[in-house]
Amino acid sequence: MIYLVLFWEYFKVGLFTIGGGYAMLPLVTQIVTRRNWMTEQQLIDFIGIAESTPGPFAINLATFVGNTVGSASGLGVFGGILGSLVATIAVVLPSLIIIIVVTALFNKIRYNKYVQGALKGVKSVVVGLILSAVITVACKVVLPKLDFTNLSDEGFSQFNWISLIIILTFFPLSKIKVKGKKIHPICLILLSAVVGIVVFGVCNVQQ
């Protein structure tokens, strides 16, 4: 049964990757190519789409892999939908169980002095990780060719100055308050999509 295999493989992915969706990528690539579900190129092509469509990256990827596997099973469209359902549930299930247990436990021991100490350390680490995400995301937008683990001159060859201008104009927008409330981040995203269409689509400005 292909769906059971799919469930099992994605359950393992959900269980063994710590550090968010991007950490899943090597494991998913390995499984997909080993099982002959997709070629590596197919997966790479889809990664670009998974990043640019709404929803967490890893869930988009799981849905897509499930869909491809299910569609090949002979059940047609229905098989595809079933496949994406199986993969999505499988990737979410381990963390659902673990989070419930950990949160319940954490509420019991949170005032322990050593738990507080460990929490203090991990909090700082997590903020550091977010800061590293800030730098990674910003560089991906402004300097798309830069690779931090392998720095070279080539990384600075492409500079998207228009994206930088959009960032600089949107930053104050995210801070101002209208009637005592900040502009909702969702409105900012919609607005930035419109700006993108106008600047890069209608005016056809090259990056």
Next chain:
Amino acid sequence: MTKTTTTERAEKVSLWQLFWTFFKTGLFTFGGGYAMISILEEELVNRKKWITSRDMLEMLVIAESTPGVIAVNTATSVGYRARGVLGAVIATIGVVLPSFLIITALSFFINAFAENTWYKAAFTGVQACVTILVVNAFFKMAKQLERGWFSALLVCASLDVALFTDFNVIFIILIGGALGVLYTLLCDVVAKRKARKLPLQQNECLPEQDNERNDSDGGEVK
């Protein structure tokens, strides 16, 4: 204490609200989960006031140090705090459903979609906005840290390791936790030494700790 807060929250947050909030969040999360922190802060902390920024960082700590997708883990964690196991399941379904629907719909014409210049243009704009959301998320979470050399040092160290090496995140987190425990032990030793020299100061220290505990309790009730 915890029981009363749970029932209070249960009256406030309906399952439908929980589902709808996370459906919206899932729909407007792009790439990794960090941009989502800004949306959740606005929705849960500023507007609905279900949790505080401090809770938010704690949930992020749990989401980051357990397996799975960070965006989904945060949803599960908020859902569980609001409405128990059922809340956790509903919030998780809510955050995952937009991906599921959109990718399933897209799978019928995926090649046409990948080549569409208008969508590419819109997404280039969205990417710039996502950068700002992640920046804001960083500032909000950094504000929740205790000021001091210890926190600052750990932030810089984990930034360096995460950015310039392929070191596994879980080890960075484990080392951070261990250092936190060590730091607490160190503070204890220093405090005891001081107390031995100046017995009066010990009394000053204790009420301060009690205050802190009351503060965090108060934060939870809100």
